[in-house]
Amino acid sequence: MADEFTPTWEEVAHRYGRKIYNFAYRLTGNPDDAADLLQEVLIRVRKGLASYHPGSFEGWLWRITRNAFLDGVRKKQRRPEWALPEGDHHALGSSPSPDDVLASVRLSDDVQAALLKLPYDFREAVVLCDVVGLTYDEIAEATDVPVGTVRSRIHRGRKLLRGMLTWPV
Amino acid sequence: MARLTPNPDARGELFSAYLDGELSPDEVALVVAAIDGDEAAVEEFRALQAVRRTVRMLPSLEVPDALLPDGHLGALLSAYLDGELTVFEHKRVTGHLVACTECRSELHELDRARIAVRSLPGAEPTTQTEVAAVPRDRRWRRVVAGGLAAAAAVTVFVVLAGGGGEQPVLVLEDLANRHAARASAEPGFAVQPTGLEVSSP
Numbered sequence: 001m002a003d004e005f006t007p008t009w010e011e012v013a014h015r016y017g018r019k020i021y022n023f024a025y026r027l028t029g030n031p032d033d034a035a036d037l038l039q040e041v042l043i044r045v046r047k048g049l050a051s052y053h054p055g056s057f058e059g060w061l062w063r064i065t066r067n068a069f070l071d072g073v074r075k076k077q078r079r080p081e082w083a084l085p086e087g088d089h090h091a092l093g094s095s096p097s098p099d100d101v102l103a104s105v106r107l108s109d110d111v112q113a114a115l116l117k118l119p120y121d122f123r124e125a126v127v128l129c130d131v132v133g134l135t136y137d138e139i140a141e142a143t144d145v146p147v148g149t150v151r152s153r154i155h156r157g158r159k160l161l162r163g164m165l166t167w168p169v
Numbered sequence: 170m171a172r173l174t175p176n177p178d179a180r181g182e183l184f185s186a187y188l189d190g191e192l193s194p195d196e197v198a199l200v201v202a203a204i205d206g207d208e209a210a211v212e213e214f215r216a217l218q219a220v221r222r223t224v225r226m227l228p229s230l231e232v233p234d235a236l237l238p239d240g241h242l243g244a245l246l247s248a249y250l251d252g253e254l255t256v257f258e259h260k261r262v263t264g265h266l267v268a269c270t271e272c273r274s275e276l277h278e279l280d281r282a283r284i285a286v287r288s289l290p291g292a293e294p295t296t297q298t299e300v301a302a303v304p305r306d307r308r309w310r311r312v313v314a315g316g317l318a319a320a321a322a323v324t325v326f327v328v329l330a331g332g333g334g335e336q337p338v339l340v341l342e343d344l345a346n347r348h349a350a351r352a353s354a355e356p357g358f359a360v361q362p363t364g365l366e367v368s369s370p
Contacts, residue, residue: 009268010238021232031230032260038236039264046268111223129189130224136191155178155185158220165223 009046012061017042019132020065026127027069029116040068062134062142066124114164122157129154184214188221235261242272246279 007015017038024037044064052060115123128139136154140147180203186192187200203210235242242265248254249262266273 013238017232017237018229021236022229025230026227031233034230035233035236035261036264038232039261042236043264043267109227111227115224126224130221131227131229136186136189151182151186151191152178154189155182155217158185158217158224159178159181161220161224162216165220 007049007057009042009049012045012049013042016061023065023127023132024069026112026115026131027123029112033072037065037069037072040072041065044068056138056141058134058138059141062128062132062138063144066142110165111161114161117164118157118160122153122160125150125153126157126161180210181213181217184217185221188218233261235265238269241269241275242266246272246276247283249276250280250283 020041021034021038025031025034028034041061041064045061048060048064115126118126124143125139128134128142129136134142136147136150139150139154143150145153183192183196183200183203187197192200204214235245242249242262245254245258245262249259254262266276
């Protein structure tokens with residue numbers, strides 16, 4: 001839905017800070033990465049608000065958020081001493097051993113661990129849908145893919161999660 | 170009306186989108202028809218429902234105060250000046266300083282006060298009692314010392330400001346050098362202030 005006004009940087013921080021933080025946390029399982037991302041996004045929002053034209057604010061914000069996140073991942077790929085989020089290894093063409101996967105999981109939370117095992121595109125779609133609460137249209141706008149692709153990614157992500165988690169009957 | 174394809178992925182996709190309220194009325198009708206009387210479909214639907222619910226029930230984490238605009242840095246500023254931050258804290262501080270005029274201004278004031286205190290002539294009285302009260306851990310000792318210095322700094326700063334004497338000016342390069350010096354002296358203290366652009370008021 002199009003917003004008719006441009007919020008201030010402080011308003012963005014308060015209204016979306018927690019969602020941005022949780023988005024990054026669920027994608028990485030790492031509070032430091034989540035804090036880094038939130039700071040980076042707020043800096044970019046602050047710079048970008050000056051040239052922002054009222055429109056789909058959420059779409060704009062989540063595009064910034066996603067790009068900041070991916071830039072952060074790319075930076076870390078150039079610095080191999082920093083562990084990557086597990087799901088991004090596949091983008092590098094490497095295949096981590098199960099031990100590596102386990103080592104990269106900081107939470108003893110089965111769901112978080114399972115999320116981290118999803119390929120990035122699926123993990124991102126599931127997190128934007130179920131953690132952030134965006135609609136498929138908003139996710140499509142943020143990730144720059146068609147809505148049909150969003151629908152497919154969310155389903156495939158959930159299907160993989162279903163295989164990794166056991167459910168009480 | 171379209172028919173539901175037997176492809177399980179396509180069916181699952183519809184179920185998933187249905188759970189998210191993202192289907193057209195026609196597609197909803199397909200889902201309802203598919204679930205009706207098909208045990209395997211019901212099982213798949215329930216499994217997707219459970220996955221979705223589980224991810225949605227992940228706790229929403231609080232954002233650390235210092236990351237948001239009104240979560241000013243406070244005591245972290247003195248620790249920053251003294252080169253006593255962890256790598257994570259250092260990132261938080263530099264990130265916040267770029268965006269927060271108030272904290273930049275406070276940092277400036279604190280640094281002037283700190284330098285003023287440090288340039289005072291005279292002995293530093295240290296009683297046996299004080300020494301005994303200082304925890305063994307080096308970090309804590311520095312925090313205690315920093316606290317005393319900060320308390321003294323307020324008074325000194327007021328005196329200096331009132332006297333109109335020459336006051337120390339905050340130069341961020343100096344800060345960076347101090348951090349770099351500590352970082353090279355203490356391997357565990359890896360702080361590298363980078364990219365911080367703070368203009369002196």
